[in-house]
Amino acid sequence: MIKVEDLYKVYESKKKNVKEKIEAVNNISFQCKPGEIFGLLGPNGAGKTTTLRCISTLIKPTWGNIYLDEYNVLEDEKIIRSKIGFLTTDMKLDGFFTPDYMLSYFGRLNKMQKSEIEQRKEKLFNDLQMEDFIDKKIDKLSSGMTQKTAIAISLIHDPEVIIFDEPTNGLDVITAKNVTDFLEKYAEQGKTVIISTHIMSIAEKLCDRIGILIEGELKKMGSLEEIISGSNADNLEDVFYKFLIPDYGSQEGVEDV
Amino acid sequence: MFKDSLVILQKELKRIFTDRRMLVMLVIVPMVMLPVMYSIMAKVSKTRSADIAEYTSQIYIHTGTQSSSEIIDKFTEGLQELNAKITRVPKSQIENIKQLVKEKEVQLLIVFPDNISENLQQYDPFDIRVYYNSISDYSEHAYSSVKEKFNEISKNVVQDRIVKENLPDNILTPFTINRTVKPSEVNLAEKGSMIGKVMGILLPFFILIYLFANSMKVGLDTVAGEKERGTLAILLVNQVDRLAIVIGKMFSVIIAAFVGAASSVVGLIIASRFFISMFGASSTDVGSYAMHSQTILQFAIVVLPLALLLVSLVMLVSTYAKNPKEGQGMIMPVYIVVMIMGISTMQIGDVPPQWMRIAPVFNSLIALKGVFMQNETWANVLQALLVNLVVSGILIYIILKMFRDEKILFKI
Ligand SMILES: Nc1ncnc2c1ncn2[C@@H]1O[C@H](COP(=O)(O)OP(=O)(O)O)[C@@H](O)[C@H]1O
Ligand SMILES: [Mg+2]
Numbered sequence A: 001m002i003k004v005e006d007l008y009k010v011y012e013s014k015k016k017n018v019k020e021k022i023e024a025v026n027n028i029s030f031q032c033k034p035g036e037i038f039g040l041l042g043p044n045g046a047g048k049t050t051t052l053r054c055i056s057t058l059i060k061p062t063w064g065n066i067y068l069d070e071y072n073v074l075e076d077e078k079i080i081r082s083k084i085g086f087l088t089t090d091m092k093l094d095g096f097f098t099p100d101y102m103l104s105y106f107g108r109l110n111k112m113q114k115s116e117i118e119q120r121k122e123k124l125f126n127d128l129q130m131e132d133f134i135d136k137k138i139d140k141l142s143s144g145m146t147q148k149t150a151i152a153i154s155l156i157h158d159p160e161v162i163i164f165d166e167p168t169n170g171l172d173v174i175t176a177k178n179v180t181d182f183l184e185k186y187a188e189q190g191k192t193v194i195i196s197t198h199i200m201s202i203a204e205k206l207c208d209r210i211g212i213l214i215e216g217e218l219k220k221m222g223s224l225e226e227i228i229s230g231s232n233a234d235n236l237e238d239v240f241y242k243f244l245i246p247d248y249g250s251q252e253g254v255e256d257v
Numbered sequence B: 001m002f003k004d005s006l007v008i009l010q011k012e013l014k015r016i017f018t019d020r021r022m023l024v025m026l027v028i029v030p031m032v033m034l035p036v037m038y039s040i041m042a043k044v045s046k047t048r049s050a051d052i053a054e055y056t057s058q059i060y061i062h063t064g065t066q067s068s069s070e071i072i073d074k075f076t077e078g079l080q081e082l083n084a085k086i087t088r089v090p091k092s093q094i095e096n097i098k099q100l101v102k103e104k105e106v107q108l109l110i111v112f113p114d115n116i117s118e119n120l121q122q123y124d125p126f127d128i129r130v131y132y133n134s135i136s137d138y139s140e141h142a143y144s145s146v147k148e149k150f151n152e153i154s155k156n157v158v159q160d161r162i163v164k165e166n167l168p169d170n171i172l173t174p175f176t177i178n179r180t181v182k183p184s185e186v187n188l189a190e191k192g193s194m195i196g197k198v199m200g201i202l203l204p205f206f207i208l209i210y211l212f213a214n215s216m217k218v219g220l221d222t223v224a225g226e227k228e229r230g231t232l233a234i235l236l237v238n239q240v241d242r243l244a245i246v247i248g249k250m251f252s253v254i255i256a257a258f259v260g261a262a263s264s265v266v267g268l269i270i271a272s273r274f275f276i277s278m279f280g281a282s283s284t285d286v287g288s289y290a291m292h293s294q295t296i297l298q299f300a301i302v303v304l305p306l307a308l309l310l311v312s313l314v315m316l317v318s319t320y321a322k323n324p325k326e327g328q329g330m331i332m333p334v335y336i337v338v339m340i341m342g343i344s345t346m347q348i349g350d351v352p353p354q355w356m357r358i359a360p361v362f363n364s365l366i367a368l369k370g371v372f373m374q375n376e377t378w379a380n381v382l383q384a385l386l387v388n389l390v391v392s393g394i395l396i397y398i399i400l401k402m403f404r405d406e407k408i409l410f411k412i
Helices: A048-055 A079-083 A099-107 A114-127 A143-154 A173-188 A202-208 A224-230 A236-244 A248-256 B003-017 B020-056 B070-080 B091-102 B114-121 B135-163 B191-231 B232-236 B244-273 B285-289 B295-320 B324-347 B353-356 B362-372 B378-404
Strands: A001-017 A016-034 A035-040 A063-068 A084-088 A161-165 A194-198 A210-213 A216-223 B057-062 B083-088 B108-111 B129-131
Touching: A001 A048, A001 B324, A016 A035, A016 A048, A016 A194, A016 A210, A016 A216, A035 A048, A035 A173, A035 A202, A035 B108, A048 A084, A048 A161, A048 A194, A063 A079, A063 B324, A079 A084, A079 B353, A084 A143, A084 B232, A099 A114, A099 A143, A099 B003, A114 A143, A143 A173, A143 A224, A161 A173, A173 A194, A173 A202, A194 A202, A202 A236, A210 A224, A210 A236, A210 B191, A216 A224, A216 A236, A224 A236, A224 B020, B003 B020, B003 B057, B003 B244, B020 B135, B020 B191, B020 B244, B057 B070, B057 B135, B070 B083, B070 B114, B070 B135, B091 B129, B129 B135, B191 B232, B191 B244, B191 B324, B232 B244, B244 B295, B295 B324, B295 B362, B295 B378, B324 B362, B353 B362, B353 B378, B362 B378
Parallel strands: A035 A194, A035 A210, A084 A161, A161 A194, B057 B083, B057 B108
Antiparallel strands: A001 A016, A001 A063, A210 A216, B108 B129
């Protein structure tokens, strides 16, 4: 179970020699149970990537705590790293190697035994239908095949938690469907899945629970039904735009008349 | 932890050494660069000098008022022995011909003063004007041939005068230098040390260049490239220690750098065929230049920490930069400074200033020169080792700090 408590993250950046503080994530808390898919839904710059990177131990929270079961990201980095898989779509694998080689490589870095790696590879190749291209250079693969390879790499050590930043970004519809189907299957196996997206239909269809993240703040959280009924709205889109565009509802009303 | 470094090193090496394009850049280019350069240089200078020697110069002469006399005939006969077309011109044409020399249409204009026969008889020196054009190789060549010929004539005239005055022949030769011994008896340089000197000047420079160039080619991509592609994150969420990542990647770059340096050494040995003559060494010198085991040992002790230092520099930039392009921009000034260091140590004499022994990079270059000339002291070799290890250590410490700094690893 992933528990995020009062996560707060500021970036300090220098613009024209003036120090600037960006509050990327502002006191957010949420949980994700095994078997569940949690989605952070928000526009660009909302703080989704920042949140997922904090959970993945890639960056440190300014304040707040993040737990995986009883382990804390600040104190038990190594253990947490062994239990999570992190993945993002804006990543370009080195085209020089084959999927087979990359999986073995990351398997070894995850301290897996040779036989263990072979077993795991076979399962992943089978689950993701990769058998046809495991020995081709990544250069020569289609975007869908490359995406499958990236997923397989981040799951080589069979992590309890998978964290996926914008899982369908830049993918064609069929690949996107493959990816979301796979995530559903993975959650069904009792894994914890946390994703981020700016696409409402993905949040709607894929996620058991959704957190609407805007300007670093969690505006709403719950299941799709809870969010819609709690906001006096017809659908997720309405809820989302209400937060983004101040007089969204009234404008629509005017047009209707 | 070292197991992880090894896994990473293995992967990086596979990346570097099974990629044909990469291999060409890292191995073939440093190897063929020097031989190609020197063979072209040798060929160009050879054909150029052959061309100049074969060229028939246009030489115009004005012989003053006298059209024919014993001495004028001597001069014209002398000129006829040159590969030249001789044309006599009257005084009125002199200015025209000068213009033609200026325009490189004519190579030389020789103007004799009037009455040289009388001057000659009265032992009264006269001055011959030879107009030439130093910008034209042909004119320059004709000028020096003519001077040589005329000096010969001058000597003959003096000879005749000595005979006429009944003076002894030797009056002209008060002494000679090294005429009665073999060159090897007076040139006391040890056999092979001439080629050692050539190696000592050229090799440290090329080793430096290729250590650096290959580090850049591989090193900038290994961290900054992974940052740009976003793949560094997958490495970082693994249970691999940051130190293991740095060590693994660094060693792969060191190996690539070494391969470049070694290739350039091989290239220089191949190229030596072409340049030994340029430096006055003979091919037997090359053959007899044996690398003693001490030379090889000292060489390794100097080059290893130098490679470590340069690779650390490149890795520092690679870790700091957002992408290889930014890294390239940052490392270029460093590369140029290092090149200048290399060039400046090529030109210093046998005794370098003391501060160069302490300054990183400089110390290795000077020590390498001494190693190739086989006269370097162990104290100097060890000093270079120590200084460069300390500086590399500091750089690696900074790299590690940066590897733990999210501001640097996830810069936007
Ligand atoms: N490394 C960084 N340094 C400075 N500012 C950052 C950095 N990463 C993200 N930001 C800023 O933090 C905010 C949230 O960014 P991010 O988490 O990437 O949002 P999202 O993934 O939802 O688009 C943005 O304003 C972004 O400009
Ligand atoms: Mg993002």
